[in-house]
Amino acid sequence: MLDELDIATKAREFIRHCGPLALPVSVDAYAAQIGGTVVEDTLGEKEDAWSFREPSGKLHICVNCAQTPRRRRFSVCHEVAHVVLGIEPDHSAPSWSYARRSPGEIACDDFAAELLLPYKLFKPRVDSADMGLAAIGELADEFDASLQSTGSRFATFSRELCAFVVSEGGKISYSARSPRLREAKGWIRRGMPLPADSYSARVRAGEGLSSPEEAEPDQWFEDWQRDGVLIEDTRHLGKWDQTLTLLWFDDEELAPPAPERKQWEEDAYRLRELDGVLPWPGRSKRK
Ligand SMILES: [Zn+2]
Structure with a gap:
């Protein structure tokens, strides 16, 4: 099983290959990097997304049109994670439930959070933000990510x-x-x-x-x-x-306050x- 370091490293490597980053990040560009296109589809009520690859190599990432746009952005990154990390999906537990996620799914969520809230862009914002959920809400807007993902990464950094x-x-x-x-x-x-x-x-x-x-x-x-x-x-x-x-x-x-690190190597x-x-x-x- 991949550990936290492997996942962060692989995600940051993947981001580097995708070229320059803009805010909010383009999840379509992430999908394109692995030969994927994103399509909105009618899925089961609790289903976020699924992917399939054509024999030609073309990957289709189908996201649930009933979910919120931010949830769909996260789902695209999560599907990209399954491909890049080589982890088979186990989507039996609802994705909003941290309590019931399998380790593979948690790994993909973590990779997805790194893609959606890239360290290089997010960390300086965290350092200059006020404490409180209002400030985290503003960051979530800026990165077009959920309050849950943004809050989790905010505390981590x-x-x-x-x-x-x-x-x-x-x-x-x-x-x-x-x-x-x-x-x-x-x-x-x-x-x-x-x-x-x-x-x-x-x-x-x-x-x-x-x-x-x-x-x-x-x-x-x-x-x-x-x-x-x-x-x-x-x-x-x-x-x-x-x-x-x-x-x-x-x-x-x-x-x-922790000693200032001028350059976070x-x-x-x-x-x-x-x-x-x-x-x-x-x-x-x-x-
Ligand atoms: Zn999954």
Whole structure:
């Protein structure tokens, strides 16, 4: 099985072969790179996309016309991932459900996120963005990507102590943590219910959105011993009963800004990013 480093490397290699990047990236150009054309099709309600290759070598990527345009863009990148990584599709679980995805599908999602939110374009935006889901929403607009993909990559690349958490049916199904939060052992347990009375839980229960509010660190992080002011922002997507939460520490003393890296050498960055504490579902359990 490919690990996180292999996937990031292969995706970045693939992007380099596609030529100069513009924003938002062209998923048709990605498809064309592997001899594919994108067609919109009527698929099953929960189906995102499928592909087939003609004997002539021409690849057809069929995306579900009933899905939102952003979802279709992600689906094209996901199908490209299956071809480039050589992973057979296993589309038995719905793609919005992080909890039920197979490792191969998660690998393709990760490759797709790299294509849609390329490191070289996305990382500088993350560094200059404000904290909060409003800023992540603006980045999602700019990259024409979903809030889920954008939030996940935002936390993965953030220099702050922060986490992006996805919950389904009121239970945490996925979290992406920044390198500094991983170093600080800020563990968020998968399967845990949203903390009672948290901003996220209240918005899920129907309370209106207000501004980000202070949260209890030990309600979110296991065995959290450190001080610091934790801030929580949230959005609830009622259609899938999916709750998105951004958590970050807003405390200069606890969280001094990381030393400036003038030039993020890609290999050096990878070593830091991929420090063995993997953020992916099913691999983030405590030792
Ligand atoms: Zn797939």
